[in-house]
Amino acid sequence: MQANLKVKRFDPADEGGKTWWQEYKVDVHPDSTVLDSLIHIREQxxxxxxxxxxCRASICGSCGMKVNGDAKLVCKTRVDDIAPNGEQLVIEPMGNQHVVRDLVVSLDTFFSQIKRVDPFLQPNHVPEQGEYIASNDSMENLLTSMNCIMCGCCVSDCTVLEVDANFIGPAALAKAWRFTEDPRDSKRDERLKVLNDEAGGMxxxxxxxxxxEVCPKGVAPMDRIMELRESAIEAGNTNTPGYHHTESFYNSVKKNGRLDETRLAMDSAGWTNIPRLLDLVPIGIAAMRKGKLPPLIPHKSKDHKKVKDLYENVEGESS
Incomplete structure (x- = not known):
């Protein structure tokens, strides 16, 4: 079969570091991967x-790239699976990371994010003999996060990192969760507090x-981040805009059957946090000019009682 590739090129030696697109057509075996096609282009x-x-076996995580807009390990992405009829494949370097050349990116940003969460065990004692061994039962829930191969696909497609370079990132937060849940670690509360309070945190x-969607190993970083939040709340870390936001969202929908957007913004900022409240003024003025300002007194959904009953049923099951 024929693979049609449109590859984004970049040469830092060119004046201004210009980028351009280059198209290739190569004959490949039906079982060939995108990586096989790229290697054929490079070698032939x-x-x-x-x-x-x-490794070419989805173990090392080296070959992360964007294929048709989504980050993938190209060594496990078969051409026939995504372009069975010879459709063009658009290949780009991973996002949110500095491009060194063509499809090669620097992982400095990725590993600096990992370092921010202290990715190592910090036990409170040294075993008298041998290793500090944890039981199988206590480690089973960590298997998912331990499957991470540090490929950077999640960082590449993170929509927060596109606009906020200070965000720790999904890979680092999933790694942080792995250590907060490890029974051998003695810094759980400290880790949760830092990740809860830090700008760019959970x-x-x-x-x-x-x-x-893009994690090739099923780590599901977002799920790990949600579990971090739950753990932080259970540990008493509730005086943050993030917690206030979730609490306001929950209570608003329970009471009105719909979201009270005005109160959500105020609760998230904090009613006594004057600087943060003042930051909302320009947003409110812009919304008012566009006719998008939410009502000061929220409208209740006609089915708000059903919504409240649903809340109470779920709360009863979880209590």
């Missing part, structure tokens, strides 16, 4: 094409689910 047609790969995730 265009030796200037730069890409990174190693509350900056917008739950877009992109990291869940």
């Amino acid at each position: 047609e265009d030796g200037t094409l730069a890409l990174r790969c190693a 509350w900056d995730c917008t739950r877009c689910m992109k990291c869940v």
Whole structure:
């Protein structure tokens, strides 16, 4: 079969570091992967094409790239699965990371995010003999997060990192969860407090689910971030805009059957936090000019009692 690839190129040696698109058509075996096609191009047609790969078995995480807009490990992405009729494949370097050349990105940003969460065990004592061994039962819930191969696909497609470079990122937060839940670690409360209070921490995730969609190993970073939030709340870390936001959202829908957007903004900022409240004024003025300002007194849904009953049923089941 023929693979039609449109590859985004970048050469830092060119004046201004320009980017351009280059198209290739190569004959490949029906079982070939996108990586097989790229290697064929590099080895047989265009030796200037730069890409990174190693194991070719979705173990090392080296070959993360964007294929048709989504981050993937190209060593496990078969051409026939995504382009069975010879459709063009658009190949780009991963997002939210500095491009070194062509499809190769620097992972400095990725690993600096990982370092921010202290990704190592901090036990409170040293065993008298041998290792500090945890039981199988206590480690079973960590298996998902331990499958992470540090490929960076989740960071590549994170929509928060596109607009906020200070966000710790889904990979680092999933790694942080792995250590907060490890029974051998003695810094659980300290970790949760830092991630709860820190700018760019657990509350900056917008739950877009992109990291869940693109993770090649099923780590589901967003789910791990939600569990971090639950653990932080259970540990008493409730004086933050993130917690106030979730509490206001929950109570608003329970009371009115719909979201009170005005109160949500005020509760999230904090009623006594004057600087944060003043930051909302320009947003409110802009919304008013566009006719988008929510009502000061919220309207209740006609089925708000049914919504409240649903809340109470769920709360009763979980209590």
